[in-house]
Amino acid sequence: MYNNFLDLEPGRPGLFPIHVWPVPYQGTVSYGDGTKNGPEAILKASYQIEPYDPELAADISELCSFKTLEHQRPIVSGPQHLYQQMRELLEEFDAAGDFFLTLGGEHSISLPLVEFYARKHPGLAVIQIDAHADLRQDFEGSPYSHACIMARIRDLGLKTVQIGIRSFTSIEADYIRNNPDHILPLYPWDLPTPQQAALMVREFTGKGPVYVSFDADGLDPSFIPGTGTPEPGGLSYTWIKDFWKSLWPGPKLVGMDFCELSPIPGSVVSESTAVKCILKVLTSYFSTARLKL
Template identity: 55%
Template sequence: MHHEFFDLGPRQGRNIHVLPVPYEGTVSYGTGTRLGPEALFRASVQIESYDAELDLDLTDLAHFTPLPVVHPPATGPEGLHQAMREQLAELDATKDFVLTLGGEHSVPLPLFEFYHAAHPDLVLLHIDAHADLRASYEDSPYSHACIMARARQMGIPLAQIGIRSLCREQRDYMRAQSPAELTTLFAWDLPAPGEAAERIRAFVGNRPMYISFDVDGMDPSVIPGTGTPEPGGIPYAWMNRFWKELWLDGLGPKLVGMDMCELAPIHGSQASETAAVKLIQRILTAWLGLA
């Protein structure tokens, strides 16, 4: 594992703890998410830290402290989650920002618990092709296909963007939820980024927000390196613009932590990890520089 995340200048601005979790225990189709964190580390030092559109440089706004890699135990996600909880116990959820790099999308459940315990009014913003609202999948309630069902069980309000693959049971569940508890911007019906940002801001209000970003929410032409690609996803320019609109006038949500999951790098191509790490950069730059 590389020990640099982004090309570090002076250690100034907000400290971002980077938690690499190279786990792929419950993946259901393609493999390779265990190689995701390393690919994101490598890509991060290759891109410009300066965001020319925002006229802001991430190295002025943040510095990065990689945490020890959480090595997946031989057991299922429960063992992984326990190892993560032990590491998170060293941190303070009221002030520490953790950027978790998966690994598959079963990874961030302990982060939801960590931030929800400190912020009972926490709201989740979930970028994904898949609703991840199954009660259980392949005999595990902790599978990547169920993580947002666990978040809803914890009582966390959920806003989703990019969803386009789900079973009828999940659709019925979504329809039965109150709009204050669950709102979904389906991929086939995405409004313009500015309107989407308005809707998410109205949903989140003044509450603290955590972003759980499954890279397969993006169109596979942008990020082909993922285990369960779904056509018809979020265009890169749309997603990039959305983060700018979300924080444009300093009124956007307060971000407490985020994850980027399901990157499965393709040997010989750096396109997927580059797009993923540029989206991390845009999120952090827009939040820290505009909010």
């Protein structure tokens, strides 16, 4: 049983409704353990975070209402089973209007959500914050593994922006190089300013809507040490928050996930930073979006 995100009263009227979906899935994690504990840690940490953002002069509790869903199904046996289960649950919702904030769990949780939104949103692009390109064709015997998730999203024909990627194979590097119309990589060793990056992303994605898939390891592990496969040399918290602030007002945001958080017992740094990362996306967007409620 989870309390509601930010400990706010669920589903308050007159605000933009967000479904918070905890998916404590951990089936194919490569190295570190504990992503199954990510959603609960994020929810608990969210009770300690102020909904007001002084920099953006906006209060998320006056913009959005949250309703945390129970993940009532059993924890499944592998990524393909998870994919099918998530697809079934999503059939009860409408991609045209239902906004999911999905909390992982490992990165395999993103695929059914991206598919769900792509069906109703032509021209959808994915903004992926990640250390890993996740463009392998299969991994550990499954094409649905977290290491393949962006390859499956590419199969849908969607444009992808990969921010912070710094760990991938030479085959993935060739693939990125050979698909400049479909993949925009922003490498941490060659990072533009957040303002320049926002312009590049807007130009690349065109007028289409976006889905944000935020892997905790996109940030440098000095900001979020609690993740299964930490990679040094990542994004700073300041860079990524300034990027969201620069991106909006801009493309329509249809949904987001935050995944791969693996809480460290005795420290709340990682999950607290995760909540701030989520709130920066939501507050930057919803404080500037013109929404019809």
